[in-house]
Amino acid sequence: MNTPQTMHRSLCPxxxxxxxxxxxxxxxxxxxxxxxxSKYCDFQNSPEAIPTNILASRLRKLESNGIIVKHPYQTKPIRHEYYLTAKGAALLPVIQQLAIWAHQHMPDSLPPPEAFLSAKPEDLIRKRDNQSSV
Amino acid sequence: MNTPQTMHRSLCPxxxxxxxxxxxxxxxxxxxxxxxxSKYCDFQNSPEAIPTNILASRLRKLESNGIIVKHPYQTKPIRHEYYLTAKGAALLPVIQQLAIWAHQHMPDSLPPPEAFLSAKPEDLIRKRDNQSSV
DNA sequence: GTTATTACTTGCAAAATACAAGTGACTGTG
DNA sequence: CACAGTCACTTGTATTTTGCAAGTAATAAC
Structure with a gap:
C-alpha cells in the first residue's frame, strides 16, 4: 500500500x-x-557518499510513497533488498534526460553509460518481487 | 560569461x-x-509562493551558472527581465518528463498543459536577448 | 568470549529554508 | 512638495533539513 502524500505547494504536476x-x-x-x-551498502558505496541517516530516511520516504518496495532476502539478521516499483521505474526517462542535459551542458560531468541511455522502464521492474507484495 | 561551478559530489552526470x-x-x-x-513578480505570483529571499538567491545561482540571463527592460529604477539561455531551455525535456510522471503517478496533480508538452527548447530562446549579451 | 560486519539510530553542529520586516528607488496623488 | 504605494530586493531570525561522528542490535567468524 502507498500514497500517504504530504502537503503539496500547488497542484502543478x-x-x-x-x-x-x-x-x-x-x-x-x-x-x-x-x-x-538493491542493497543498503550498494547505495552507501556510490561515489557521492550519502550520509547513512539520509539514506535511511530517503528509503523510508521513497517506500512510503510507492516508488520502491523492500523485501527480505535473509532473516537471520533481517535484511532487505530494495526495488523500484512501476511508479519508480517510470522515473527513468526523467533521469535519462537529466543525465543527457548534464553531459551536454555541464563541462566536467562524464557521459552517461550507453546501457543506461538505452534502458526502458519495464526492464527495471522485477515482476516476481512486485507481485509478491500483493 | 558563466561556469563558476561549485564542488561536485561525483562526476556522474x-x-x-x-x-x-x-x-x-x-x-x-x-x-x-x-x-x-520573465519578471521577478511573475515568479513571486506563481501558486507555490516562493519566499522572496529564496527567489533572489536562485536567480543569482541560475544566472551565475549560465541557465538564465537577465537584461534590463527599464532604467528609471533599474529592472530586469530574466530569460532562459540555450542551456536553460535544454532543461525543457527534463521538466516535461517530470510533469508527465507526476500526472501519471501522483493522484492529485493536474495534467500538464498541452502547449507545455508540445513545446521545444528552441522555441524558448529569445535570440535577440541572448545575442545582446555578447 | 572477542572482534568484525551490516544496517541502521541518535546526538549535535552546520547549513538551508521560511517568514516577517525592512530598504532604496522610484511613481502617483493631492 | 509631502506622503502613501509599488517593486525588487536585503536583512534578521526562527525553524527545518542536512551532515558528520558515534553508538547500537543482531549476527557471523574465530
Missing part, C-alpha cells in the same frame, strides 16, 4: 513531483536501483 | 545536475520561464 523527489539525494538512489543495485 | 538544480525551487523558476514569465 512539476511542483508535486518536486515535493516528493526534489532534493539532492532521492534520484541518486533511484539511479542506483536502475543500475541493478 | 545525474549527480552534477542535481548539485545545480536538485532542490525544490530551481526547476519551478525554469518552468515559469518556459511559460513566458
Amino acid at each position: 512539476l511542483s508535486t513531483a518536486l515535493d516528493l523527489i526534489g532534493d539532492k539525494w532521492s534520484l541518486l538512489i533511484v539511479r542506483d536501483m536502475c543500475m541493478n543495485k | 545525474l549527480s552534477t545536475a542535481l548539485d545545480l538544480i536538485g532542490d525544490k525551487w530551481s526547476l519551478l523558476i525554469v518552468r515559469d520561464m518556459c511559460m513566458n514569465k
